[in-house]
Amino acid sequence: MSTTDDTVIAVRGLKKSYGVSANRFEVLDGLDLTIPQGDITCILGRSGCGKSTLLKCICGLEDVDGGEIDGDTDDLGYVFQEDRLLNWKTVEDNIRIALESNDIPSEEHDDRIQHYLELVGLAENATDYPLQLSGGMRQRVSIARALAVEPSILLMDEPFSALDEITARELREKFLEIITELDQSVLFVTHNATEAAFLASRIVVFEHEPPAAIERTIDNDLPYPRDIDSKEVQELKREIITHI
Amino acid sequence: MATERRGHFGNWKPENVKPLLVEDVLPRFVFLVGFLAVWQVIAVYFSQNLLPTPMAVFQESISILVSGEFFYHLQNTVRRVFVAFVAAWFVSIALGVWMGLSERAEKFFDMGIIIGITIPGLATAIISVMLFGLQPLTAYLAVFVAVFPMITLNFWEGVKDIDLQLVEMGEVFDFGRVRTIRHVVLPQLIPYMLSAGRLALGLAWKLVVIVEFLGFGNGIGYMLTSEYNQFNMAGVLAWTALFTVIMLLIEYGGFKLLERRYLAWRPNIEIRGQA
Ligand SMILES: Nc1ncnc2c1ncn2[C@@H]1O[C@H](COP(=O)(O)OP(=O)(O)OP(=O)(O)O)[C@@H](O)[C@H]1O
Ligand SMILES: [Mg+2]
Numbered sequence: 157m158s159t160t161d162d163t164v165i166a167v168r169g170l171k172k173s174y175g176v177s178a179n180r181f182e183v184l185d186g187l188d189l190t191i192p193q194g195d196i197t198c199i200l201g202r203s204g205c206g207k208s209t210l211l212k213c214i215c216g217l218e219d220v221d222g223g224e225i226d227g228d229t230d231d232l233g234y235v236f237q238e239d240r241l242l243n244w245k246t247v248e249d250n251i252r253i254a255l256e257s258n259d260i261p262s263e264e265h266d267d268r269i270q271h272y273l274e275l276v277g278l279a280e281n282a283t284d285y286p287l288q289l290s291g292g293m294r295q296r297v298s299i300a301r302a303l304a305v306e307p308s309i310l311l312m313d314e315p316f317s318a319l320d321e322i323t324a325r326e327l328r329e330k331f332l333e334i335i336t337e338l339d340q341s342v343l344f345v346t347h348n349a350t351e352a353a354f355l356a357s358r359i360v361v362f363e364h365e366p367p368a369a370i371e372r373t374i375d376n377d378l379p380y381p382r383d384i385d386s387k388e389v390q391e392l393k394r395e396i397i398t399h400i
Numbered sequence: 401m402a403t404e405r406r407g408h409f410g411n412w413k414p415e416n417v418k419p420l421l422v423e424d425v426l427p428r429f430v431f432l433v434g435f436l437a438v439w440q441v442i443a444v445y446f447s448q449n450l451l452p453t454p455m456a457v458f459q460e461s462i463s464i465l466v467s468g469e470f471f472y473h474l475q476n477t478v479r480r481v482f483v484a485f486v487a488a489w490f491v492s493i494a495l496g497v498w499m500g501l502s503e504r505a506e507k508f509f510d511m512g513i514i515i516g517i518t519i520p521g522l523a524t525a526i527i528s529v530m531l532f533g534l535q536p537l538t539a540y541l542a543v544f545v546a547v548f549p550m551i552t553l554n555f556w557e558g559v560k561d562i563d564l565q566l567v568e569m570g571e572v573f574d575f576g577r578v579r580t581i582r583h584v585v586l587p588q589l590i591p592y593m594l595s596a597g598r599l600a601l602g603l604a605w606k607l608v609v610i611v612e613f614l615g616f617g618n619g620i621g622y623m624l625t626s627e628y629n630q631f632n633m634a635g636v637l638a639w640t641a642l643f644t645v646i647m648l649l650i651e652y653g654g655f656k657l658l659e660r661r662y663l664a665w666r667p668n669i670e671i672r673g674q675a
Contacts, residue, residue, distance in 0.1 A: 215572050230574070240569040244587040244665045253583060254573045285665045305573070 164227050164309045164341045165191040165214060171222035172206075172213055183209045185367035186223065189360065191309065196335060196342045198352040201362030201371075202400060207345040210368065211311050214343070227309070231258075233302030235315040239294040241286040241301075247273070248282040251301045258305045272300040275334050292323035299331065303340070310335075312344045316351065325384065328354060336380045349400065353392040354384045361399045372399050452634040460638035469623070470642055477612065477619040477643075480536075481604045484543035488600055491544075492551040493593075499552070500559020513556075516549025521603075525610045534615055543607045550603060551596040558592030590662045598655055605647065 172184040183206040191197050199207050212218040214225055215232055241250050248269045255265050273279045276296040286294050295315060302310055316324040332355055335342055346352055352359050359374040374396065378388050436454050443453040452460075464470045499506045499513075528542035562585060570580040612621025620643050627635030 217568060217571060232572075234569070234572040236565070236569065238565060240565055242566065242583065242587070245583070253575070253579065257570075257574045257576065257579060287665065287667055301573075 162193045163190050164193050165189075165229070165343070166226040167210075167214070167223070168226070169223035170210070170213060170220060170225065172209055172218065172220050182367040184213070184220075184223075185369070187368055187370070189370070191227075191341060191343055192358075193341055194339050195357045196344060196355055198356035198359045199343070199345045199362060200347065200349065200352050200359055200396065200400060201368070202364050203347060204366065205362045205364060206366045206368035207347075207362065208313055211313050211343070211345060215311055231305075231308045233305050233307035233310045235295075235298055235302045235310070235312040237314045237318055239286070239291075239298040241294055241297055243286045246283050246285055247278065247289075247297050250286070250297060251304050254301050254305055260305070268304050268306075272304040273297075275303065276300045277330065290323075292319055292327060295319060295327065296330075299334075303334070303338070307340075309341045309343060312342065314346055315344075317346070317348065328384070331355075332380065332382070347400075349393045349396040350384065350389070352396060353389045354382055359396060361396065364400075374399075450633065452637060456634050457637045457641055460634040461642050464635075464638055464642065473619050473623050474643070474646065476616075477605075477608055477621065478646075480539040480543065480608045480611070480619065481601070484540045484547065484608070485600050485604045487540070488544050488548035488551060488604070489597065492548050492555055492596065492600075495548075496552045496555025497559050499556045500562075506556070509552075513549045513553055516545070517553065519546070521546045521607045522610055525607060525614055529611065529614050534617075539608060539611045539616065542611050543604045546607045547600045547603045551600045554592055554596040554599065555589070558589045562588050587662075594655060594658055594662070598651070601647075601650065605643070 167187060167189040170184050170187040170189075171182075173180050173182045175181050187210065189210075199210065201207055209218065211234075213220050214229060215234055216229065241247075242253070245253065251269045251272065252265050255268060256262070260268070269282065270279065273282055276299055278293060278296055278300065281289065281293065281297075286297065289297070295318075299315070302312075316327055319327065328351060334340075344352075344355060353376065356376050359376055361371045361374070363369045363371045374392075376392060378392070382389060439451075439454050443451040495509065499509055524546045525542045528538045528545070532538040532541065566584050566588075567580060570584045575584065608619065609621035609624065612619035613625050616622050620639055623639050624636055627639060
């Protein structure tokens with residue numbers, strides 16, 4: 157089976173459990189999910205319901221026990237909750253090593269680094285070391301790194317939740333601007349309903365308890381650009397919360 | 401967002417790391433002068449002429465240097481230290497990494513490491529001399545056995561401290577094994593390599609001197625013995641001082657430079673007291 161043109165990733169009947177025999181713990185038990193091209197899909201659910209596990213299965217960090225993941229899973233970008241930068245490399249070299257690993261021709265490196273650092277507003281900081289930057293700036297570098305490999309899909313696991321509220325808010329706005337401009341497909345995990353209402357074009361709410369199953373899918377047709385304080389976003393947030 | 405404040409380190413940048421400056425040199429200079437002054441006072445007023453003055457030791461050192469003896473013995477000692485040190489360092493990296501990665505290896509070796517650290521250097525030296533007699537191997541072996549448990553422990557801890565989240569990041573971005581080891585794992589071990597190097601060198605030299613003391617015909621330890629036999633305190637101090645100078649040169653010329661080169665990305669941590 158292959159994905160259709162407008163689907164980036166299709167997950168069918170995905171099974172994943174941790175532990176063995178008596179301690180066996182089913183986290184995913186037959187999950188189906190398709191991620192359309194250009195969509196920002198938000199997975200929302202309580203802590204421990206299996207959101208990170210799903211992302212790890214998609215990117216190959218965890219082996220799956222059953223089911224299929226179709227799509228170009230070699231070609232993805234990942235933003236973690238922590239910035240996960242190499243502190244001994246400059247900002248540009250942190251991006252460069254990801255480009256090298258993805259076999260991007262070396263003559264393109266400088267242009268891409270420059271371009272994506274400009275997008276996240278850090279063009280000036282290319283030769284700085286991560287420890288010279290603030291937490292918010294580091295997370296922007298980490299976003300630039302993931303975008304620079306020009307992935308078919310960008311996986312993000314609560315990328316803003318370690319930041320303070322004001323920085324997170326600024327960064328969310330900036331991020332949404334970039335993503336809509338690039339028409340980048342995104343699979344975004346969060347437990348923040350406002351964030352989901354603001355960013356997502358589609359919100360997938362997981363059941364409370366593992367094994368993870370889809371409680372409800374909510375389409376979010378509010379036009380971009382959005383205002384996080386707008387009545388519509390706040391209303392949607394309230395609706396989402398009733399399902400978590 | 402562009403107006404966001406830079407980190408806490410201002411314009412700190414590795415390539416701007418300042419060369420040796422007054423604030424680096426001055427405190428150390430003051431320490432040295434103070435040390436010599438205290439020594440002088442004790443020698444003149446409190447030691448009933450047992451302790452020679454710094455000047456006397458200095459003159460003795462000069463005459464040892466001029467006679468050419470120093471470099472002959474230094475060369476022998478340095479060779480013993482160096483061979484054992486390099487061997488111990490490499491074996492320790494391998495063993496330490498192995499222990500850090502494999503639980504079985506850890507359980508198998510950890511008691512040996514603790515025993516190794518506990519055995520007094522003098523015992524290792526005496527046992528080696530009794531077993532192998534006065535041949536070059538004896539010195540290497542004694543030093544090796546005494547040094548390598550300590551630095552293995554160091555590497556073992558280093559490997560356990562490796563940030564696995566970064567390794568995971570490398571996996572997600574398809575770094576592959578070589579790039580992960582070279583750019584993710586090794587840089588995290590460099591601080592441990594440097595501190596293991598320092599530790600090993602200090603231990604090795606102390607051990608070599610003991611081994612030489614036990615009967616080798618040359619080396620700094622041998623000369624210390626021979627000055628001791630003549631009860632020449634100035635001689636003992638002069639040999640000690642000369643060797644200490646060499647060790648300081650290695651520390652400041654070698655390890656401190658390596659640190660500047662490889663750990664420049666780390667901002668200096670300063671613990672400030674309350675005003
Ligand atoms: N390596 C592992 N070994 C055993 N159990 C695990 C492992 N990783 C996750 N789990 C369990 O699987 C369940 C789902 O974990 P997961 O990390 O996917 O949750 P999450 O939805 O991302 O939660 P959070 O919002 O807190 O990040 C949890 O109950 C967790 O205890
Ligand atoms: Mg999680």
